[in-house]
Amino acid sequence: MRNDDGSLAYVVSLVEDISSRKQAEARDRLREQALERVAKGIPLSELMPAFIRDVESSNPGMMCSILLLDERGETLHTGAAPSLPGFYNGAVNGLRIGPGIGSCGAAAHSGKRVVVENIATHPNWSGAFRELAERAGLAACWSEPIRAAGGGVLGTFAIYHHHPCAPGTHEIAIIESAANLMGIAIERRRAEDERHLASLIYRSSSEAMLVTDADNRIIAINPAFTKVSGYELSEILGKNPRILRSGRHDPEFYRLMWQAIAREGLWQGELWNRRKNGEIFPSWLTINTIRDETGEVLRYVALGSDITDKVRSDELIWRQANFDFLTELPNRYMFHDRLEQEIRKAHREGSLLALLFIDLDRFKEVNDTLGHPIGDLLLIEAAERIGACVRESDTVARLGGDEFTVILTQLADTRDAERIAQHIIAAVSVPFTFGSDSAYITASVGITLYPDDSTDLEQLLRNADQAMYAAKNAGRNRLSYFTQALQESAQHRLRLINDLRTALPSRQLALHFQPIIELTSRRIIKAEALLRWQHPEQGTISPAEFIPLAEETGLIIEIGDWVFREAAYWASRWTQNTDSDLQISVNMSPLQFQSEALVIDDWLTHLCALGVAESHLSIEITEGLLLNAHPEVTDKLLGFRDAGIQVAIDDFGTGYSALSYLKRFDIDYLKIDQSFIRNLETEPNDLALSEAIVIMAHKLGLKVIAEGVETEGQCRLLMDIGCDYGQGYLFSKPLPAADFERLLQ
Template identity: 35%
Template sequence: MKQGQSLHLNKEKIFKELSFDSENIWRIFSHMNDGLVITDYKQRIIMVNPAYEKMTGYTYEEVYGKNPKFISSGKTSREAIIEMWDHLNTKGTWTGELFNKRKDEEEFCSFMTVTHVKKEPESDSFFIGIMRDITERKKAEEEASYLAHHDSLTGLPNRMAFEQMVEEAIEDGQGKGTKLGILFLDLDRFKRVNDSFGHQRGDVLLQEVSRRLYAAVKDHGKISRFGGDEFTILVEDTEEKEETAVLLNKIFDSLRVPVRLEGQNLYLTTSIGVSFYPEHGESVEELLKNADFAMYQTKDEGRNNFSYYHEAMKDHSMEQFKLSNQLQEALEGEQLEVYYQMQMDVLSGEPHGVEALIRWNHPEKGTLSPALFLPLAEENGYLHEFDEWVLRKACIQVKNWQMEGFSNLSVSVNVSPPFFESDHFETIVNSALQESGLSPECLCIEITENNAIANLKESIRRIRRLKHKGVKVSLDDFGKGYSSLTQLKQFPVDIVKIDQSFVSQSNGNDENAAIVKMVIDIAKMMKLRVTCEGIETLEHYDLVKKQGCDFAQGYYFNRPVNSEECRELLAYMNNTKQF
């Protein structure tokens, strides 16, 4: 008897066993949405329905006599196959997923129920398989799983996925003495980008940053976007801090190149905190918290750097938290005070003006430097209010001094990016001048170089409006940031203030001195006046005087003092003209 005849006889036996005639069986099978395949006891296909043909792309004639596994894609795990046959042999049925391939080589996933109908003799036994194509459902599930564990903006693993990765790394490392490193990154002053360019452009910037960080990290650790402008990195099997330092250098290098956004070069920096397992914690929560402490320590120390966690940071963090909660009290409780530092006219040797600087007379800690609390004010949204308070107080004080006889005295007031970029900035400046009676020509607004570059076009428009009213504008900390001479030419400022490091660190004949001379020469060509900070010695004063600097400021003349002491100094300097 030929094989085909034998298969046909088995098929008829199966129909008889199911108590249906062939015609009724075929009618039922033909209208099923699920694919159906029946094999004989040797697993040779003897029957398939139209749904199976449609699902696989094969006709009945093409599959007849073949083992159903001929459509396997080879991606079903060996464990799953072993489990299927174990269930069929012991329970007579199995349900699960198999990965198959259609005739056109397209892969698909099928949800299968296979039943082994055992008969005596064995040749009368057969297998029935019901197959449903669940490819789309699997794709949807995989996509949902991906979205649940990945950041939709950058495609990086998200916070949930990162915490799972760390948890698994800790479990794997327990008992092995393995050390893990956790890096917590926060982009410095990223909020300014969103405020200046909008959140859409900020998102573009985050995508570029994530690409750079991934490229720097991929061979050394696992990176995630933790949230906002925060990223976290897991470094496994790291034995020494030096190994982590290599990765840290790669990260800083990746951000050193400016990002081009709306025709401008944006320079980004990051502050990083590092914690190690098990030295700094044995749980995910502890490690992340301590890396976060270290990151904020980096920000407090000036940003664009990294810090390793140590136990004292907890106390420091608690102190910072307490100070943050007392900022409103400082504003409302008259704990703030304006200090003043002289700005000397180099040619005449007389006081030209004063720079207004804020201090906090804390009831428990004494007088606090702005370096201790202004970063907290910025972080907590108070910087705008602090700047406005200083502006109003300084205008009133200088007007009073003018009325006492210091008629030509001017005042310089630093304004932070949040204040300068606010919609009400110009209104507040006008209000401060009107309330104090101070002439606009006697007020100089100092903006930082990097702040002006962050939103160049709007900064230029705002500066021009201030100048139109008569207010002077100074570009502070020039040379400390990244602006070019071309950009300096665009700024309609009156004064360039050379960063104090160039003078204070100069011996009079080094590169710093050459830079001071170059900036002064360029400023003169552009009809700008120059203020040099950092004058701490007679040699510093002679240096800037020789180079033709207009105004000088520094400890050589006076440290910042309160209004009463400043008034006494003004009187003394006017009388003696010792400079």
């Protein structure tokens, strides 16, 4: 009987809680039984089937197997599987591991759990594997890698069922615990074999044993103890174990240790001891009390292991987790912890703290031109130069890439932070020399102050980051303080990013088209599709402002796909309605080429559906895309070429001139950047450079488009040097689709 839904829910919750506790208790018993067998030194050949029987008896319906990986790490061999058919165990004995090889072969290969809920449909169990499972009546198999303490795979622990099913929380806990226990057992057994230990208990796993009488006088030791401590039995017989004390622990430590031994008969923990030669070492020690039939203390047995390697390993892991492997500076995690500590300290003392964000300007160019090994050497030296500019009490950290931070503490004046920042900028600007190679970089530094700018750690980080970007945008090789204006700019930027996510589905984006004119005939031959954003509240947003945000957030992938399809629609409409060979060019971001979302065949299918030829669409890319082009970029560029879609290099001459790639990728057009065209009538050098580009392009069989043509004088000069096409306000500004259509007509 129930009074209300609340009481029923309580009862259900109580029942589930009781069930969960019982399952946990059952797992604990399994673990205790297994560890007891391990401690007793029971051979693996007996321990493994006994453990499986314990698991199966506690979990009806489960059939378990243990497979052991051979020494070469290539094949699995049956360790124990008492409930599986003999023919099945024989078939999987010697199974070669690899991806997609059943459950156990895949788990041993990947080092990760493999759960197959339905063998009949899973690709890992195809062909002979599936037939074997059907013959054995097996429908599900979950396999967990058995790992060594160092992380290597020793084998697999698997659970089978006669019907398709997925593991629940309890089953996951069982399989994880079982694999862990088997890893302990296997490693213990192997350690014993390697050391040729005669005793399965006293001499196991290099553990040192010391036995004292009730008065705590030493009466026995084992060879491992001698090996660890350096003492022979004759040297310490009858003495108190305090001769091993290192001096690292105070009297209170030993008082609590003996208090636990007296109360519970057992103590376990980390203890630092001293060897005979005076060397101090850490050990993991277990002290047990042995009593006689009357309950009186008969012996104390101490079983310990030298954990020097473990302590060193832990220290190494800690260092790897907190320090940058390349520069050996604190990494992001350590820096965050240090900053938190220094903020608390500054708060207590009422002192001034400065946080500097440092970014190495144009570091990517060093990697691209000199290679990553030289880039790594530069980062190491840059870290040393920055460290030499600060005090020992300050913290220099590397956040990643070419970004560094500095925490300046207990400053007397804000000018101290500025002085150090200027030293850093000067130090970094000195050329870096590596043999015959030299690199020239600069640094942009952002500064924020505690408590003037903020008292919140995360806000300080954002402040310094914004200030650094302000220094970059102001021309690099300089410092910038955080200001409220930067904060407002960052908030505006964040709002734009959020609004941009809805701009496409809300139809706020549109294409405008600027004609590209054949200079000799003044006919419209091509048009460039230009993206425009009409914000419902802020009006027109400049592409120079929102395109970088789209690239930063990855929205450029979806937006770029829409731009191509929209341009294809208008190309289809205008070529059919105006009976012209008009070609629409579309700008593409490098991120689109690097994205798996760009599938050229999908675009070609779209063009076919619209009935528009591929030759009526072209793409525009920047020179930087061709520099050290990755295979996926190369494949896509060649894919456009093979499809008949022409390619133009935009803003040619302003970046890396990758001339060797022009023919390799079958480039069709070069677009001379408007910075050359702007002063064509007044700067002879710009005219000479433009003419050189035209001549070179024509020699390579390429056409040339001049951007930013605004005067008839510029147009005449371009015609004189043989330029093919012009684009600019002299002919037309970018127009909405409807207006451009009227222009065509």
